[in-house]
Amino acid sequence: MGIRVTDISKSYKNVKALKGITFDVKEGELFGLIGPDGAGKTTLFRILTTLLFSDEGEATVAGYDVVLDYKDIRQSVGYMPGKFSLYQDLTVEENLNFFATIFGTTIEENYDLIKDIYIQIEPFKKRRAGQLSGGMKQKLALSCALIHKPKVLFLDEPTTGVDPVSRKEFWEMLKRLQKKGITILVSTPYMDEAALCDRIALIQDGGILEIDTPESIVHKFPKALYNIGANNMYQLIRSLNNYEHLYSVYPFGEFVHYADKRPAFNIADLAQYLDAQGLKSFSIEPTKPTIEDTFMELAKK
Amino acid sequence: MKENNVIEAEELTKEFGAFTAVNAISFEVKKGEIFGFLGANGAGKTTAMKMLIGISKPSSGKAKVAGFDVYAQAESIKKNIGYMSQKFALYDDLTVKENITFFGGIYGLSRARIKEKTKHLIMELGLDGIADQLVGSLPLGWKQKLSFSVSLLHEPKIVFLDEPTGGVDPITRRQFWEMIYKSANQGTTIFVTTHYMDEAEYCDRVSIMVDGRIEALDTPKKLKAQFNVDNMNDVFLKLARG
Numbered sequence: 105m106g107i108r109v110t111d112i113s114k115s116y117k118n119v120k121a122l123k124g125i126t127f128d129v130k131e132g133e134l135f136g137l138i139g140p141d142g143a144g145k146t147t148l149f150r151i152l153t154t155l156l157f158s159d160e161g162e163a164t165v166a167g168y169d170v171v172l173d174y175k176d177i178r179q180s181v182g183y184m185p186g187k188f189s190l191y192q193d194l195t196v197e198e199n200l201n202f203f204a205t206i207f208g209t210t211i212e213e214n215y216d217l218i219k220d221i222y223i224q225i226e227p228f229k230k231r232r233a234g235q236l237s238g239g240m241k242q243k244l245a246l247s248c249a250l251i252h253k254p255k256v257l258f259l260d261e262p263t264t265g266v267d268p269v270s271r272k273e274f275w276e277m278l279k280r281l282q283k284k285g286i287t288i289l290v291s292t293p294y295m296d297e298a299a300l301c302d303r304i305a306l307i308q309d310g311g312i313l314e315i316d317t318p319e320s321i322v323h324k325f326p327k328a329l330y331n332i333g334a335n336n337m338y339q340l341i342r343s344l345n346n347y348e349h350l351y352s353v354y355p356f357g358e359f360v361h362y363a364d365k366r367p368a369f370n371i372a373d374l375a376q377y378l379d380a381q382g383l384k385s386f387s388i389e390p391t392k393p394t395i396e397d398t399f400m401e402l403a404k405k
Numbered sequence: 406m407k408e409n410n411v412i413e414a415e416e417l418t419k420e421f422g423a424f425t426a427v428n429a430i431s432f433e434v435k436k437g438e439i440f441g442f443l444g445a446n447g448a449g450k451t452t453a454m455k456m457l458i459g460i461s462k463p464s465s466g467k468a469k470v471a472g473f474d475v476y477a478q479a480e481s482i483k484k485n486i487g488y489m490s491q492k493f494a495l496y497d498d499l500t501v502k503e504n505i506t507f508f509g510g511i512y513g514l515s516r517a518r519i520k521e522k523t524k525h526l527i528m529e530l531g532l533d534g535i536a537d538q539l540v541g542s543l544p545l546g547w548k549q550k551l552s553f554s555v556s557l558l559h560e561p562k563i564v565f566l567d568e569p570t571g572g573v574d575p576i577t578r579r580q581f582w583e584m585i586y587k588s589a590n591q592g593t594t595i596f597v598t599t600h601y602m603d604e605a606e607y608c609d610r611v612s613i614m615v616d617g618r619i620e621a622l623d624t625p626k627k628l629k630a631q632f633n634v635d636n637m638n639d640v641f642l643k644l645a646r647g
Contacts, residue, residue, distance in 0.1 A: 140574030141545045238446045265491075265571055267445040267600055268638055269645045293572045294601075296638075308574065337607065338586035354579050357606035357636060358625055396575050403576060 105167050106131040106287040107152065107256060112161035114147050121147040123310040124161065129289055129303075134282045136301035137291040138399070144310040145291040146186060149260045152289070153183045166255045166287075179207070182249035186260040188241050192234030196225055196244055199233050200251060207252035217284065218247045221277055239270040246277070257281065259290040263297065275300050295396040306399050313402040318395060325393035325401055327351055327363035330371075334378065334386035343381040347374070354400060361397055362388075406469050409436050411563045411594040412457065417466035419452050426452040428617035429466060436562070439585060439595040441605050444614030445645045450598055451567070453614070457596075458565055459483050471562045484512070487556035487564030491571045494552035497541030501532055504540055505555060512559035526554050546577030553584055563594040570601065582607055602638040611637070613644050620644050 107129035114122040122144045129135040137145050150156035152165055154174035162169070168176040190199045200222070204211050215222075225243050228236065233244060242262060249257060259278075263271045275297060282288055290301070298304045299318045306313040306321070314321060334340040337355065344353040344362060351363040364374070371388050378386050406413055412434035419427040427449045434440045444450045455461035457470050459479030468474075473481040495504045502523060509519035527536050530550055540548060549569055556564050566585075570578045582604065589595050597608065605611050605625060612622040621628055621644055625637055632640045 140577075141572040143574075261572075265446075265568065265600065267448075267645070268602055268641050269445050271600075272642065293574075295575065338583075338590045341583060341586070354576075355582055355607060357603045400576050400579075403574065 105255075106133055107135075107166075107289060108164045109148075109152070110162045112148070112151060112158045112163055114144075114151065114156070114158050121310050122151075122158070125307075125310070125312050126161075127305055127312065127315050129287060131287055132282065132285055134278060134288045134290070134300075134302045136298050136304040137289065137307055138293075138295065138298045138304050138395070139291070139307035140293055142309075143307045145307060146260055149183070149185075149258050149289075149291070153181060153258055154178060179252070180254055181256045181258060182252070182254035183258045184245050184249045184260065184262055186262075186264065188245060190233045190241075190245055190248060193232055195230050195232055196236070197229040199244060200247055203248040204251045209252050211251065214251055214253045217253055217281075218250050220280060221250075222247045238266060242266065242270070242274065246274075250281070254286065256287045256289070259288065261291050261293065263292060263294065271297070295394065295399060298395045304395075306395075306402060308403050313399070321395055321398050322393055325398045328369065329391050329393050329397065330362045330364075331356075331359040331389045331391040332362050332378075332386065333359045335384040339381070340378070340383055340386070343378060343383060347377060349374075352401070352404075354397075356394075356396075359391075361391065361393075406472060407433070410434065410469075411436050411438075412440075412468070412470050412596070414457070414468040415466055417453070417456060417468050418464050419449075419456060419461065420464040425617050427456070427463075430614070430617075430619045432612055432619060432622055434563075434594060434596060436594055437589055437592045438610065439589050439597065439608045441608030441611035442596060442598045442614070443605055443611055443641065444598075448614040448645075449617040450614055454565060454567060454596075454598070457482075458486060458488055484559075485561055487559070487561040488567075489549075489552045489556040489564070489569060490567035491549075491569065492567075494548060495540045495555065498539060500539055501527070501536045501543075501551065504551070505558070508555045509558050514559060522558055526551075526558075530554060546573045546581075549573055550577070550581060550584065553581065557588060557593065561593070563596060564588070566595065566597040568598055568600065570599065570604065578604075602636065602641055605637040605641075613641060615645055 109127050111124045111126055112122055113124050139145055151158045152163055152170060154170050154177050165177050166180045200211055221243050225240050263274055278288060303317050305315045341353060341360060344350055349365045351365045353360050353362050375388060410433050415431050416429040418429050442450055456463045456475055459475060459482035463475060470482050471485045505523045505526060506519055509522060527533055570581055585595055610624050612619045628640045629635060632643050634640055
């Protein structure tokens with residue numbers, strides 16, 4: 105009864121935006137679509153919210169077919185598009201009232217659901233939406249998407265361009281909404297947010313690379329991984345890229361993540377090589393792969 | 406201005422009416438340094454950056470960028486810095502080559518120099534097959550890499566990057582940072598804002614703005630030690646949440 109997507113494809117002129125993708129979201133699940141710009145996330149959202157027809161395939165949302173039952177879907181889903189789409193010249197309160205009225209309800213009737221979120225912007229309820237800060241706009245958009253008590257909530261990159269503090273608060277809000285029984289499909293380009301979902305689909309170039317829980321996805325990384333640090337990051341990456349046994353090297357925070365081709369990798373060998381390359385005060389320590397490591401590994405194929 | 410400094414700001418302030426967007430910030434950025442300029446949305450980063458690139462006049466305080474004064478020599482600053490942002494990068498309805506030619510012209514490069522730069526750039530970025538395609542048809546990651554290269558066409562001493570990697574896939578994001586390392590290694594100063602905290606760790610030093618003030622400024626390593634946490638995300642959360 106959550107979301108069911110079967111073999112959905114969609115093309116624009118000569119671009120294949122979605123290439124036959126299939127997945128299910130269980131009722132009450134917090135499901136993440138993780139992928140960069142241009143992966144096809146927004147196209148999928150538009151198909152599932154009945155704003156766009158797919159070329160091929162079928163999909164149901166809350167048990168309704170996206171083509172045949174589009175009116176029922178519109179009544180039972182909330183959608184927060186990536187681009188701020190509320191009325192800029194209506195006030196905070198007017199926007200919320202407008203969306204409540206459109207859906208035949210009132211702010212009072214469902215106030216419980218939005219209270220946590222709305223209370224933070226209520227002091228500014230007479231301010232025009234266009235004059236709100238990014239974080240406040242985001243909270244208002246979420247309130248408007250929730251005001252008719254939807255069964256399924258679609259959030260298209262709600263945290264893009266948002267600072268880490270507000271991102272964290274936003275995800276805490278999502279967790280609370282999930283507890284109230286709402287199914288949530290959320291997309292994000294931030295891999296660290298993926299760990300907060302029940303299950304995730306990694307998506308790139310219109311195809312799904314993998315679907316699983318965040319913990320299981322991480323286990324799909326095929327190699328042992330090492331944190332390597334050195335005095336000069338640029339030289340370190342260059343040296344490792346020229347190393348004959350290199351499998352992959354990517355910067356990760358203050359270290360690079362290095363994987364070796366050989367099954368029996370010898371740290372001392374590499375240390376000797378780095379020393380010969382003139383690198384100083386370097387360190388090589390085993391580390392655990394992250395979702396981002398796995399994503400890059402799968403995306404390479 | 407000290408010889409090795411590319412930016413010097415002292416008590417730099419911007420007020421909008423009763424609201425102080427940037428509150429007396431002071432810092433220096435050295436030649437060839439990768440300097441991360443962090444802060445929550447609304448902390449004052451954009452306003453501060455606008456003053457440094459010569460498009461917004463400070464209310465008070467002093468600042469010099471690439472040797473020029475932000476009050477008296479704003480035009481010289483514009484000519485001597487590179488700038489790229491996520492929002493404004495290249496013209497979608499010009500081709501790759503046309504964009505390079507256009508920006509080369511804007512920065513006052515000679516025709517011969519533009520020709521040479523175009524050839525070099527297209528080769529280095531591996532864009533040979535698509536040099537005559539409209540930029541609008543390129544994937545975001547390619548656009549951002551091209552845009553960065555274009556911001557360096559006139560070989561500025563310093564380049565300002567405003568959230569250059571937002572929404573870019575993780576592999577391209579790292580290729581982008583390798584380009585940053587390379588230019589820094591060649592002596593270009595990099596001034597960068599980002600919301601990716603792992604990228605904050607790639608910087609030589611970072612400053613974190615909270616409510617118009619710089620509340621922390623040091624190497625990522627020292628900041629992590631100072632706040633007793635093991636990543637920059639936690640440094641940021643501790644500072645910005647107060």
